[in-house]
Every structure is written in C-alpha cells, then in structure tokens.
Amino acid sequence: MTTLEHLIVALSLAKKAKRKDIKGNPFVGAIVVDENGAIIGSGYHQKWGEKHAEVFAIEEALLKTADLSNCSLYVTLEPCSHHGKTPPCTDLILKSGIKKVIVGSLDPNPNVSGFTLLQQNVIDVSLLETPEAISLNKIFFTNQKSNKPFVRLKMAATLDGKIADYAGASKWITNEISRAYLHAHIRTEVDAIISTAKTVIQDQATLNIRIPNTQSTELNAVIIDRTGAMLEPAKASHPIFDNRTETKVFIVTAPGAYVAGKPLPAHTEVIETPFNANGEIDLDTLGKQLLQKGLYSVLVEAGAIFSSYVLSKKWVNELDYFIGSKLLLDSNAKAGFDIATSTPLQNAAPLTLLESMSFENDMYLHYAIEVL
Amino acid sequence: MTTLEHLIVALSLAKKAKRKDIKGNPFVGAIVVDENGAIIGSGYHQKWGEKHAEVFAIEEALLKTADLSNCSLYVTLEPCSHHGKTPPCTDLILKSGIKKVIVGSLDPNPNVSGFTLLQQNVIDVSLLETPEAISLNKIFFTNQKSNKPFVRLKMAATLDGKIADYAGASKWITNEISRAYLHAHIRTEVDAIISTAKTVIQDQATLNIRIPNTQSTELNAVIIDRTGAMLEPAKASHPIFDNRTETKVFIVTAPGAYVAGKPLPAHTEVIETPFNANGEIDLDTLGKQLLQKGLYSVLVEAGAIFSSYVLSKKWVNELDYFIGSKLLLDSNAKAGFDIATSTPLQNAAPLTLLESMSFENDMYLHYAIEVL
Numbered sequence: 001m002t003t004l005e006h007l008i009v010a011l012s013l014a015k016k017a018k019r020k021d022i023k024g025n026p027f028v029g030a031i032v033v034d035e036n037g038a039i040i041g042s043g044y045h046q047k048w049g050e051k052h053a054e055v056f057a058i059e060e061a062l063l064k065t066a067d068l069s070n071c072s073l074y075v076t077l078e079p080c081s082h083h084g085k086t087p088p089c090t091d092l093i094l095k096s097g098i099k100k101v102i103v104g105s106l107d108p109n110p111n112v113s114g115f116t117l118l119q120q121n122v123i124d125v126s127l128l129e130t131p132e133a134i135s136l137n138k139i140f141f142t143n144q145k146s147n148k149p150f151v152r153l154k155m156a157a158t159l160d161g162k163i164a165d166y167a168g169a170s171k172w173i174t175n176e177i178s179r180a181y182l183h184a185h186i187r188t189e190v191d192a193i194i195s196t197a198k199t200v201i202q203d204q205a206t207l208n209i210r211i212p213n214t215q216s217t218e219l220n221a222v223i224i225d226r227t228g229a230m231l232e233p234a235k236a237s238h239p240i241f242d243n244r245t246e247t248k249v250f251i252v253t254a255p256g257a258y259v260a261g262k263p264l265p266a267h268t269e270v271i272e273t274p275f276n277a278n279g280e281i282d283l284d285t286l287g288k289q290l291l292q293k294g295l296y297s298v299l300v301e302a303g304a305i306f307s308s309y310v311l312s313k314k315w316v317n318e319l320d321y322f323i324g325s326k327l328l329l330d331s332n333a334k335a336g337f338d339i340a341t342s343t344p345l346q347n348a349a350p351l352t353l354l355e356s357m358s359f360e361n362d363m364y365l366h367y368a369i370e371v372l
Numbered sequence: 373m374t375t376l377e378h379l380i381v382a383l384s385l386a387k388k389a390k391r392k393d394i395k396g397n398p399f400v401g402a403i404v405v406d407e408n409g410a411i412i413g414s415g416y417h418q419k420w421g422e423k424h425a426e427v428f429a430i431e432e433a434l435l436k437t438a439d440l441s442n443c444s445l446y447v448t449l450e451p452c453s454h455h456g457k458t459p460p461c462t463d464l465i466l467k468s469g470i471k472k473v474i475v476g477s478l479d480p481n482p483n484v485s486g487f488t489l490l491q492q493n494v495i496d497v498s499l500l501e502t503p504e505a506i507s508l509n510k511i512f513f514t515n516q517k518s519n520k521p522f523v524r525l526k527m528a529a530t531l532d533g534k535i536a537d538y539a540g541a542s543k544w545i546t547n548e549i550s551r552a553y554l555h556a557h558i559r560t561e562v563d564a565i566i567s568t569a570k571t572v573i574q575d576q577a578t579l580n581i582r583i584p585n586t587q588s589t590e591l592n593a594v595i596i597d598r599t600g601a602m603l604e605p606a607k608a609s610h611p612i613f614d615n616r617t618e619t620k621v622f623i624v625t626a627p628g629a630y631v632a633g634k635p636l637p638a639h640t641e642v643i644e645t646p647f648n649a650n651g652e653i654d655l656d657t658l659g660k661q662l663l664q665k666g667l668y669s670v671l672v673e674a675g676a677i678f679s680s681y682v683l684s685k686k687w688v689n690e691l692d693y694f695i696g697s698k699l700l701l702d703s704n705a706k707a708g709f710d711i712a713t714s715t716p717l718q719n720a721a722p723l724t725l726l727e728s729m730s731f732e733n734d735m736y737l738h739y740a741i742e743v744l
Contacts, residue, residue, distance in 0.1 A: 158720060160709045161532055161707075165717040166714045169717040325725060326717075326721065326723060327709075329709055329720075330714060331712045332712050332713070335532075335533075335707075339701060340703045343537065344539065344541065345541040346541075348530060348537070348698035348699060349698065350698060350733075351531060351733060353733040358725055367531070
C-alpha cells in the first residue's frame with residue numbers, strides 16, 4: 001500500500017466515531033505499519049476526553065512487538081504535544097521508538113505543535129494533506145481557528161429569491177421532500193439552530209427535528225433576542241419551550257435585559273452578549289460563548305436581516321439553499337437577503353458548490369463560503 | 373412488439389429530421405406493420421413543404437404488397453386531413469386499405485381532424501399519447517395552439533438573484549463553462565434571440581453564437597425598440613449588424629417610429645407592433661408577426677423589466693436559469709426580475725424542473741413554466 005492508501009485506511013477508522021460521543025473533539029484515526037507493510041495496530045478517537053487514536057494504535061502494536069523502531073505511524077491529524085485531558089501523544093510516540101510518522105492534516109490549535117516537536121526529536125515526520133482529512137474535521141478546524149462554531153445557514157426561497165410573499169406568507173415555498181431533507185439531513189448534523197426572537201415568535205417555531213412518521217427530536221435553540229422578548233411571561237407557553245429534556249433554549253440578550261433571578265421557562269438559559277448601537281450582535285463574543293456551551297456546529301435559520309448580517313460579517317461557513325419550484329415575480333415580496341452593501345461584482349463572495357440535489361421540482365444547493 | 377414499442381420506433385424515425393430542414397413543421401415518424409408484426413414501410417417528415425411521414429411509410433409498404441388491409445399504421449402525430457402544401461394524408465390512408473391506425477399525439481391545429489375523419493370512415497383509430505411525443509413537438513404545438521413562437525427565457529444571476537452589481541457591472545456573473553453551454557446548447561436551439569434596444573446598446577451585444585476555438589455563427593436577432601433607437605445613423609456601426617449573410621436583425625418599433633424608405637443597415641427589417649400607453653409591447657401581435665417571419669422558437673435574453681414583463685404575461689414556455697457561484701449580498705444590486713405584482717404565494721407560477729446541471733461551481737436550471 002502507498003502512503004496515501006495507508007492514510008485512507010486511517011481516515012476510514014477516524015470516521016467510525018460519532019459526533020455526539022466526541023463532541024467538540026476532532027475525528028482522528030491512526031495505524032501502525034511494520035517493515036513488511038502489515039498493519040499491526042490501529043485505532044480511532046472514540047469519546048470526548050478519552051484516549052487518542054495514536055494511543056490505541058501504538059498500544060495494540062506494542063502487544064505484538066516491543067520494538068517499533070522499524071514501524072511507521074499514520075495519523076490523520078497532527079499528534080498533540082500538550083497536556084490536555086490526556087497526556088501528550090508525542091511523549092508516547094517518542095517512547096515507543098517509532099521513527100517515521102505520516103500526518104494527514106495539521107492541528108490549527110497553537111498549543112499543538114506535535115509536528116515540530118517530533119521533528120526536533122529526529123523523527124522522520126511528513127505531512128500528506130488530503131481534502132478528505134480537511135473536510136472530515138471542518139467543524140473542529142473552524143472551532144480552533146476562529147473561536148466560533150462551524151456555521152451553516154439555511155434558506156428556502158423561490159427561484160426569484162423570495163422567502164415570503166408581499167403579505168408575509170411563506171408556507172410553503174419548498175415541497176415536502178425538501179423540508180424532510182432539511183430535518184433529516186441538516187438539522188440532525190448540528191448542535192443547535194440559531195434564530196431570532198422575531199422569527200421564532202412569528203412562525204411559532206419549535207426548531208426541533210420532525211421526520212414524517214417518526215417522533216420529533218429535540219434540538220438546542222439559540223434565540224437572538226436583544227430585549228428579552230421571549231422571556232416575557234406571555235411567551236412562557238411558546239412551543240419552543242415544550243418537550244425538552246436533554247436540550248436547552250439559549251436566549252441571547254443584551255446585558256441587563258434579563259434581571260437575574262427572575263423565573264425562566266424550564267430548560268432555558270440566558271446568554272448576555274453585547275449589541276452595538278444599531279442593535280447588531282457582537283458575533284465574536286457570541287461565537288466564543290456558543291463554544292463554551294458545547295455548541296460546536298450551528299445552523300442559522302432566520303429572516304433576511306439576520307441572515308444577511310451574519311453573511312456580511314463572514315460568520316457563515318456553508319449555505320444550505322433550497323429553491324422552491326415557484327416564481328413569485330413580485331418586487332413587493334420579501335427577498336431572502338436584505339442589506340445594502342454596494343458591493344462591486346468583483347468583490348462578491350465566491351461560493352464553492354459542494355453538492356446539488358433535485359427533490360422533484362425543488363433544488364437543494366449546498367455551498368461553502370469564503371470566511372475570514 | 374407492443375403498440376408502445378411500435379410507436380417508439382416511429383418516434384425514433386421522427387427525430388431523424390433536422391429543425392433547419394423542417395422549419396416550422398412538426399417532427400413526424402410513421403411505420404406500417406403487417407399481420408406478422410414485420411415493419412414493411414417506414415419514413416419520417418424530412419423537409420418543410422414536402423412529403424409527410426405517412427406517405428413515405430405507405431408508399432414503401434405498397435411496393436411490397438398491394439393489399440394493406442391487414443396492416444397497421446403507427447404515426448407519431450395525427451395525420452392531416454386538409455390540403456396544405458401536400459394533399460391530405462387521410463386520403464392516402466383510406467385509399468391504401470389500411471384498417472388500423474395508432475396515433476402518438478393529436479394535432480392542435482383545428483384544420484387537422486384526421487383522427488375523427490378516419491373514425492368516420494370505419495378505420496380503427498386509437499391514440500396512445502406519450503410524454504416523449506408531446507415533448508418532441510413542443511415548438512410546433514405552441515406555434516399551433518398559441519399562435520406565437522415557443523419562448524425560452526435565459527437569465528444569469530448570482531445566488532441572491534442579481535444580474536448586475538449596484539454600478540451595473542455584469543461581466544461576468546457566470547463562469548466560462550456556463551457561457552459556453554448557453555452558446556453551444558441553448559442559442560443553437562432557437563431561431564432568434566429577442567432582446568431590447570437598451571440591453572443591446574448597453575452590452576454592445578452581437579447576439580451570435582460563440583463557441584471557444586470555433587468561428588462565431590450568426591443568429592437572427594429581434595430587438596424590441598419602440599422608438600427605433602437602433603435605426604439612428606449613429607447606431608449603423610453597432611456590431612449586431614456585422615457579419616450577417618443568412619440572418620436578419622428585426623427591429624420591432626411602434627407604428628410610425630420608422631419612416632418607410634429611410635435607409636436601413638444591411639440585413640435589417642422593421643416590424644411595426646403596437647405598444648400600450650405604458651410602453652409595453654402587444655405580445656399577441658408580436659407572436660403572430662414572429663411566426664410569419666419564420667421564427668418558431670425564440671430565446672429572450674434581456675434585462676429585468678422586459679424579462680419580468682414577458683413572464684408576467686405568461687408568454688414564456690421555458691426558463692434557462694444560470695446561477696453564478698457568487699453572493700453579492702446587496703439590495704442596491706440589480707435584481708433579475710423587476711415588477712410589482714403583489715402576488716400571493718399560492719398564486720406563484722409553478723415551475724417544472726426539466727434538468728439541472730452543475731458547471732464547476734455554477735448551476736444551470738432548466739424549467740418549464742405554466743403558460744396560458
């Protein structure tokens with residue numbers, strides 16, 4: 001097997017982990033290969049705070065032979081070099097006697113410098129980055145690099161880009177298959193949905209996961225609510241607070257909008273975040289706060305103004321864009337994006353088409369967007 | 373072979389014709405099948421004004437046997453029953469002795485009542501309509517039913533539906549592959565492009581067919597130009613008039629805008645069409661005039677106002693919509709559709725997705741639209 005093929009084996013191991021088990025940790029797989037090309041140890045990171053992939057692989061190899069000096073270690077992510085929840089993997093690698101390490105992607109965390117540390121210790125370390133290794137940990141890399149969740153933004157619009165008619169009606173722009181796809185394949189992939197109090201109140205939104213013929217599944221909700229409208233007594237019966245046992249409704253208000261000690265609906269938590277004079281939330285602060293709450297990956301499903309705001313601030317990593325098979329042909333209808341930026345065409349945000357699917361007459365377009 | 377299989381054979385014959393040979397005539401194929409299921413005659417309509425498919429098939433069959441009374445005729449379109457450019461096919465069918473006819477689609481021309489006429493003459497006639505037979509002659513059927521060309525409308529917009537930035541820049545919204553596809557697979561399919569004087573002047577448009585590494589091909593142009601701006605002496609050097617030998621530039625003006633006898637650029641013809649008090653062209657009249665000029669299938673490539681107008685009048689049959697992989701995120705940018713209709717969502721024009729293709733990061737969506 002070639003170096004690339006060995007890394008692909010390690011990648012396939014990495015993918016065996018489940019996001020809910022590893023939480024904000026990366027997917028990592030590792031194998032130890034002996035001088036004859038036999039895989040004598042393998043493993044993957046399985047659970048947040050527990051053993052790293054390299055440890056599984058090296059421990060298994062050491063059961064077979066005490067001398068790993070002719071073995072190579074293939075690991076899909078740069079080994080850690082610091083004391084975190086577990087001791088540094090570089091220590092174990094050095095102790096094991098392995099002299100050759102092939103790394104599939106670098107860790108953007110500045111505390112992780114395993115690559116350099118191994119080099120300094122006369123290990124033959126090489127990097128073979130593959131798009132798959134990068135894509136596998138897109139959430140982790142964004143969390144590390146940008147100190148914010150990986151952000152997807154969903155929009156469902158007519159072909160002419162309208163998310164509601166002139167009177168505000170938006171049910172339904174897209175067909176049942178599109179909506180089922182959103183619930184089954186997009187909402188299920190994130191730790192929380194972010195919306196605004198305005199949208200949640202207007203749509204009586206539950207922001208849960210509803211798949212036809214199955215019970216609905218709860219999902220964390222983050223509601224941008226500067227003045228704390230959702231905390232008023234009249235809103236206590238809003239359906240978003242219903243049927244929660246494992247998830248929370250995070251109400252994001254300006255500091256002081258919520259008076260500490262006032263009763264809150266069950267499973268509700270207030271996050272205080274600065275807003276500027278235009279009523280715009282400080283996304284840098286919010287990003288950090290959401291990571292602290294364990295929300296590593298979020299989906300924005302909001303109106304035109306908030307959606308445009310987060311896009312204009314380059315806070316969004318991917319766009320989940322549904323085109324309903326309708327043409328409203330009405331400049332009075334509500335456009336999906338609403339912000340005046342006077343952007344020249346050559347400065348338009350370039351999109352990378354990740355996938356496209358047709359659902360009967362609807363289209364689903366999944367894009368990556370250039371971020372900061 | 374089943375009845376359907378026989379019709380599929382006839383359809384595959386029909387498709388052998390070339391649009392430029394049959395012009396506004398339909399694609400038609402026919403076979404004569406004897407009592408043993410053998411195909412003893414076949415043919416298709418090959419050239420405008422010449423022999424119909426049934427004639428080829430029956431004449432060939434008659435060379436093999438003088439008695440066709442045990443034979444069946446499969447023809448993809450209802451046989452003609454009137455004296456047009458050729459004698460009625462129903463006469464030949466009756467004379468041939470054929471007793472069974474299977475028709476693949478009905479002719480919407482009220483002068484064509486071959487189906488009923490054959491029934492009245494004790495022929496066993498049946499209709500087996502297939503979507504393929506309907507689609508094959510979508511241009512002909514639209515010409516017959518609506519007395520207008522088959523109209524496609526092309527738009528190239530950013531994901532947020534903008535066809536130019538706030539300053540009017542539109543080069544380029546889509547990538548080279550999208551533009552090559554437009555030229556090689558859409559412009560080549562129509563008899564003319566329709567645009568407006570404003571767009572043609574602004575873009576210095578030639579409206580020809582340009583395919584990388586091949587010489588450009590001329591194409592008829594129809595320019596909606598109420599006041600005759602394109603006929604002013606200063607416009608005589610506009611590139612749209614260049615390099616024409618077989619095609620024309622049709623300048624559509626309000627009656628009287630062009631003074632008969634004034635010199636015209638070469639290969640130019642004026643069409644006088646009524647416009648209403650809002651400066652909107654009478655599409656019913658225009659449709660008839662374009663058919664008279666032999667323009668059976670046209671492609672609208674114009675700005676937001678004319679595009680919205682023809683769509684709002686349900687004059688468009690299909691939409692060729694390109695999404696460039698850009699997000700302008702600017703309400704000051706130029707939207708692709710610009711008309712205020714206050715249409716409720718439930719009255720939005722439903723679209724049928726015919727095909728979708730990705731060209732690197734661009735998308736091409738081909739829709740059929742509900743028409744009058």
